[in-house]
């Protein structure tokens with residue numbers, strides 16, 4: 352079976368993808384600099400996967416370190432997760448975001464080029480669609496990023512389009528993630544953001560476990576069924592399995608692909624809070640406050656193309672997302 356290199360390998364989505372790839376029979380090599388993740392993740396991967404993880408601590412902008420990884424392992428494909436993802440921070444520190452998200456992307460692709468590896472999976476985001484012209488977003492929806500983080504993803508997509516145009520022997524998957532939540536069903540692996548969580552689910556989890564007093568619901572007057580923001584939340588293990596399907600497609604079909612990875616189901620902030628209360632068996636304190644600048648009222652995926660091309664669709668519903676998030680957070684109240 353093929354060997355897959357994961358960058359950002361100890362991060363939230365990558366760590367779950369690592370296990371899913373191993374379950375599907377792939378060998379995995381991980382690279383991370385631990386700038387936003389914990390080395391403890393490697394112990395959990397070993398515990399759950401039953402194999403000692405093959406890992407190198409390296410920054411993706413360090414070409415020599417990447418060369419050493421490609422020299423030591425026969426890599427068949429790269430899944431490039433390493434990136435920064437906080438919208439607010441991206442406005443305050445744009446150069447950090449361009450260096451990590453675009454510089455890192457170019458550095459990884461150059462290393463691949465030096466070693467003759469041309470199969471690449473890119474972590475893109477639904478954020479590249481910008482203000483919805485129509486919903487659900489299909490893959491041919493016009494692209495328009497709304498913040499620095501979004502631009503790093505949009506420009507990253509374009510870098511790869513240009514690379515493929517110059518050398519059509521590259522096979523690339525542009526995966527546009529909707530809102531990943533949940534945790535490994537064991538409760539041993541999950542999302543562990545540093546500092547105050549920016550995203551809804553980790554914040555709800557921390558309220559549930561007593562680390563935060565209440566959730567601020569950003570806006571109760573949107574034009575949505577209950578007035579709160581609507582998103583397409585998908586279970587991180589479904590997302591992980593989406594990566595496995597993409598890797599399989601690239602290696603078998605030898606064609607590139609652009610797909611949404613979402614459920615196609617819109618869930619409001621209050622729907623998610625209620626589902627979490629059911630899962631945890633306790634109330635979640637919340638207050639409705641002002642809208643968060645830059646937030647869209649509602650968006651969700653048309654998820655039919657991923658099903659048609661990759662044979663992948665999300666299997667786990669919002670109740671399972673919340674149950675698994677709660678199992679992770681209650682068993683690991685302070686994260687890793």
Ligand code: UFG
Pocket residue numbers: 436438476478500501530549550551552554566567568569570579580581582620643646
């Ligand atoms: N929300 C709250 N309270 C919080 C956090 C979030 O009410 O404390 C609401 C938001 O207003 C939104 C929903 O919960 O309606 C989801 O917010 P998240 O921050 O969890 O996710 P976003 O949809 O804002 O973020 C997603 C991706 C980002 C991406 C962004 C683009 O997770 O990676 O879209 O703006 F950058």
